[in-house]
Amino acid sequence: MSGSATVVTAYHRLASGSGDTFQEWITRTVDAAKVEEGYVGSSVSDGSGPADCGVSHTFTGIENLHRWLDSPEYAQVAEDGAARGVLAKSSDLVLVEGIPPPPGIGVYDHTVVAGRQTEFLRTQHLLINASSHFSGYEGALLLRSIQDATRWKSVLRFRTEQQLAVWMRSPQRAEVLPELRAELAEDFTETVRSTPFGTIFRTENGHTRVTPNWKTAMIVLLVLYPTVMTLSRFLGPVLDDFGAPPWLSMWLSQIVSVGAMTWFLMPAATRWFGRWLDPIDGAKRRTNIRGTVVVLGVYAATLALFASVRWLQFWDYFD
Template identity: 25%
Template sequence: MQQSPPLATFRYSVRAGQDEAFETWLRDLLALAVTVPGLIGVSRAAQTNTPGATGWEITCRFETESDRDHWVNSTVLAKAHAEAAPLFVSPPLAISDVDDEAARMMVVTSHVTPGREADWHAAQARLNGLVVGFPGFDGLEIFKPSGDSHNWTTVLTFRSKRDLENWKGSKERRRLLSQLEETKHDSVDVGPAAFGTWFVASTTASRPAPEWKQAMVVLAVLYPLVSFYDITLGNAAGQGLAIAGHPIIRGLGLPFPVVVFLGNAVGTVLLSWMLMPAAVRLFDWWLDPAASQAQTIQGALLLIALYVLEVAAFSYVFEAWGF
């Protein structure tokens, strides 16, 4: 696997009225940077203005960490920063990082109801217009639905993981998403989640369900599935099924690791294509990130009661039938 390029990011807070002088200085600095051994890329971005200052961010990509450290600690860079000190509100901030593309990428899937494509395109244009001007934005790609699907996919890339997190938590993004929710726009955020894509089936959520809710639903489905497999197919594949000492099913006698593998294979298929989609639809009202506090409490109590019933039912089966 190819190693991710090391990064050196410099953040500058430029005094009000000094932007033109800073850009002249920056051009000279970048002219020096592109001659540095090991440099493979440079990007620059002007950030949102703050009272009395303008934030700038310069990111340099290098072939090796040694190349990066050589530039960051060079006398040439130190001299350039010292000469430009009167332009800055505060000293430049240097951040060393690694270009982990997956960590700085955000995938957004939108399920668009047939007939509402024009509304979605208009809403998506507003969101895209906001993100392309956001500090740290690096790229945007939109993929059309394939086959009979109605899912549009948007891939956003930022210069660093920190930039991505800033975008995800920004007031601008939350404000626009709240507007989309108010108009019942059916966009689904499919960023990294604990349980993959099971919990992005809802067409009314604009962000993933809370992970603790995801875990509770998975447990409610996984426990009875595993228990039922152990009683039936697990025994049939292993040493057989006997109730109170009387053989019911003659087992295949497969080794225990093989029995476990078969259980995982069967469980994966049932969970992915049957059980979890049904469970997500059943608890969609509770998984919704916009669910009220009363809904959240009701759903949690319902699942706890379901746990108790499941454990009691299988305890009775194991004790009464003598497994």
């Protein structure tokens, strides 16, 4: 299910006794999604305990997901839900495999041991109740897969990433986690998170793993060298023509370089080399060696490019 994309939507609780209305509407929504191209599966949060009501749909790619969200069929089921009192509590949350969720959103996948669903829900309710007392808490969903009852996804929403981090490091959460793990067939996994400069964070067995520094340094160099060479060739002469002194020209070039790397180039490189940078998947010998060879190959290609193409050699364009 490489490149899969999921939309998650939370809804306000219906009035007491209206549970069947929500279930009927969910059934219609899933039936409408099933016939769309690339449909993989759906999950539902029925609002049990402190969890919000909600639903998620997964498709094989972001294009298929957006095609569904933009379709008249989706608009119709949303309109029908509103008429029944099923009102969205938040905007649609789109999660794409390999790309970190938005700030303040925690996404966790669980495989529950058969027959321990009741215990799992009780523990999850303890976690949600505890997290609700922390600053910035906005809600939580417990999404059970319709296709596989042992597969669950919990989605935790905080106002900011910092507030989510406070909860994640809290002793209240740590106290409940051993009980949660006892109810899972395998330890829960947290959706991948990354920094703008190539460091990926993953959680395994309750411990946070981070991309090794040497890999982060390699990926930064891979992007930095061609960026500096290109700016020196094309931006440098323009600044010189405007009469900018060398100290100012260098400062302005660095502003452009850092901005481009932070918001465009490094996130793209992190996605392309995500498996190699991943502190868990990338630690496998074959992935590690293959990724390192590819990065070294890109080094060689960029060096050869700037060494052989005179048009790109900035030093030929200065008096």
